Amino acid sequence: MIRVSGLNKTFRVSRRKAGFGNALRAFIRREYNSVQALRDVSFNIHAGEMVGYIGPNGAGKSTTIKILCGILTPDSGECEVNGLTPWRDRRRHVRDIGVVFGQRSQLWWDVPVIDSFELLKDIYRLDTASYKRTLDELTGLLGLSELLETPTRSLSLGQRMRCEIAASLIHRPKILFLDEPTIGLDAVSKIAVREFIKKQNREFGTTVILTTHDMQDIEALAQRILLIGRGRILLDGSLRELKKRFSGLKTITVEYEGSRPVPCQGMKLIKDSEGQASFSIDTDFVSISQAISHISGTAEIRDLSVEGAKAEDMVVELYKEYRI
Amino acid sequence: MRAYFSLFRIRFISAVQYRTAALAGITTQFAWGFLLIFSYRAFYRSNPGAFSMEFSHLTSYIWLQQAFLNLFAGWIRDNDIMGAITDGRISYELARPISLYGKWFSQIAANRVGRTLLRCAPILIVAFILPEPIGLGLPPGFVHAAGFLASMLLALGVTTAFVLLVYSLTIFTLSSYGLWTVLVMLGDFLSGHIIPLTFFPGAARRIAELLPFAAMQNMPLRIYSGNIAGGDILLCISLQCFWLLALSLLGYLVMKKALTKVIVQGG
Numbered sequence: 001m002i003r004v005s006g007l008n009k010t011f012r013v014s015r016r017k018a019g020f021g022n023a024l025r026a027f028i029r030r031e032y033n034s035v036q037a038l039r040d041v042s043f044n045i046h047a048g049e050m051v052g053y054i055g056p057n058g059a060g061k062s063t064t065i066k067i068l069c070g071i072l073t074p075d076s077g078e079c080e081v082n083g084l085t086p087w088r089d090r091r092r093h094v095r096d097i098g099v100v101f102g103q104r105s106q107l108w109w110d111v112p113v114i115d116s117f118e119l120l121k122d123i124y125r126l127d128t129a130s131y132k133r134t135l136d137e138l139t140g141l142l143g144l145s146e147l148l149e150t151p152t153r154s155l156s157l158g159q160r161m162r163c164e165i166a167a168s169l170i171h172r173p174k175i176l177f178l179d180e181p182t183i184g185l186d187a188v189s190k191i192a193v194r195e196f197i198k199k200q201n202r203e204f205g206t207t208v209i210l211t212t213h214d215m216q217d218i219e220a221l222a223q224r225i226l227l228i229g230r231g232r233i234l235l236d237g238s239l240r241e242l243k244k245r246f247s248g249l250k251t252i253t254v255e256y257e258g259s260r261p262v263p264c265q266g267m268k269l270i271k272d273s274e275g276q277a278s279f280s281i282d283t284d285f286v287s288i289s290q291a292i293s294h295i296s297g298t299a300e301i302r303d304l305s306v307e308g309a310k311a312e313d314m315v316v317e318l319y320k321e322y323r324i
Numbered sequence: 325m326r327a328y329f330s331l332f333r334i335r336f337i338s339a340v341q342y343r344t345a346a347l348a349g350i351t352t353q354f355a356w357g358f359l360l361i362f363s364y365r366a367f368y369r370s371n372p373g374a375f376s377m378e379f380s381h382l383t384s385y386i387w388l389q390q391a392f393l394n395l396f397a398g399w400i401r402d403n404d405i406m407g408a409i410t411d412g413r414i415s416y417e418l419a420r421p422i423s424l425y426g427k428w429f430s431q432i433a434a435n436r437v438g439r440t441l442l443r444c445a446p447i448l449i450v451a452f453i454l455p456e457p458i459g460l461g462l463p464p465g466f467v468h469a470a471g472f473l474a475s476m477l478l479a480l481g482v483t484t485a486f487v488l489l490v491y492s493l494t495i496f497t498l499s500s501y502g503l504w505t506v507l508v509m510l511g512d513f514l515s516g517h518i519i520p521l522t523f524f525p526g527a528a529r530r531i532a533e534l535l536p537f538a539a540m541q542n543m544p545l546r547i548y549s550g551n552i553a554g555g556d557i558l559l560c561i562s563l564q565c566f567w568l569l570a571l572s573l574l575g576y577l578v579m580k581k582a583l584t585k586v587i588v589q590g591g
Contacts, residue, residue: 066415071414071586091422092421094419097419101415104413106416106419109338110338119334122329123327124421
């Protein structure tokens with residue numbers, strides 16, 4: 001469904017040191033640095049996949065998404081989405097995709113949300129019956145009934161975001177690009193949005209590509225992960241494989257009474273406060289049961305839990321491993 | 325086509341939201357209109373022969389200009405579009421299956437029509453009530469009234485095509501003010517926004533009257549009062565059609581070029 005090969009994109013960024021003198025100097029002679037946002041980026045995504053596109057700030061995530069949406073033109077490389085080259089057949093291409101840019105708004109600021117939706121209906125040339133059906137469904141699932149008649153400017157961020165997502169889905173796109181869709185949302189809205197995206201994928205086979213810094217988004221949504229750093233794809237694999245790779249790392253958290261339990265070899269104390277201690281365990285050296293029996297032998301344990309690697313920790317490890 | 329009409333509608337609705345701003349605008353336009361009329365009256369009294377336009381034609385010109393300021397003045401900025409270019413909202417604009425040129429054209433025209441309809445009535449009514457020669461008279465005949473309406477519609481098109489061309493150029497420069505200020509001020513001067521074109525001296529006047537800017541407010545306002553008459557009306561309207569096509573085509577090509585170089589500001 002999506003084929004990307006050898007994508008390159010360079011931006012020219014002017015820069016100068018701080019201060020008035022330097023600002024004047026830059027006025028006469030400006031220095032530019034080229035920033036290579038993408039270097040030889042290639043990947044394939046099949047219909048119905050949900051892919052988490054992760055990487056630190058400035059890694060090239062949004063640039064890739066914008067190229068895939070036909071907004072930016074790359075310097076070189078090929079890309080095919082649904083059989084079309086996004087930047088060459090922009091208008092035909094965007095008919096079948098939905099986009100959410102978490103930090104921007106596509107709704108008309110001064111008018112009620114429903115007016116923006118009606119406009120999208122005409123832009124995508126939807127027939128009234130199917131528009132009504134989709135709208136009703138989205139309204140129910142995202143809890144919009146109270147919001148539709150409110151002007152966008154009066155909505156809270158979370159409310160607006162739910163409307164934004166609905167706006168991106170009103171034409172039933174085959175592919176959904178989500179650029180930080182849960183930015184600034186509260187816990188309840190985040191869960192609602194994630195559930196909704198999952199449902200879209202399950203029921204309509206919508207392909208979802210998601211960039212985010214929220215690892216819970218990744219854990220909830222992405223079956224597959226693409227890691228990008230400094231413009232290069234560093235890793236492409238399933239979340240499960242990745243987890244297996246880090247499965248050697250477990251964390252035991254204990255609540256204890258009296259003196260703190262003493263770790264044995266292969267265990268390391270990570271945190272200790274107010275009678276609660278966490279140990280990381282390298283299962284190559286010591287098994288979970290050995291570790292537990294060791295701890296319980298050295299202190300009075302009130303409660304104990306074992307956790308595998310969290311996406312958050314894995315990403316930190318990955319960033320370290322690839323030095324990005 | 326339906327999509328562009330819908331865009332026109334939603335932009336129109338947005339444009340008529342702010343009533344206090346409209347009230348402030350109307351007040352300013354009254355003050356400005358009277359200021360101009362009384363200054364010109366002083367000039368006319370000292371040497372009536374020096375003017376190529378009757379005083380009553382001039383007052384009609386000024387009142388119509390004030391009433392339809394938002395339709396014709398280049399300096400009326402569409403902040404939605406400027407904002408889309410400078411802060412990166414253009415990403416969403418490009419993610420729609422319609423022509424960006426057509427979309428922005430509809431929006432600019434709608435904004436201008438919306439703002440004008442909200443403001444023009446009080447000015448027109450008061451100007452009609454005002455006594456001769458400082459008030460607004462009726463057009464000399466049906467031909468002039470019809471010519472005025474047709475020419476006004478075309479002038480809106482030419483103005484829209486011109487400002488859209490300027491907006492497209494700002495996609496390259498990114499700072500919206502520099503280029504915009506220079507081109508729009510130049511355009512306003514050459515369109516008869518500051519003084520009617522007929523007051524320009526000799527050759528300057530003949531050149532200015534052929535430029536696209538003359539096809540903006542200069543023509544409809546002078547057709548209304550009868551300052552342009554007879555076969556000249558048709559000539560003016562043809563010239564407007566020509567400039568509407570030429571500027572739209574140029575703007576379309578410039579935008580097409582700009583979009584291959586688009587950079588989304590702000591991540």
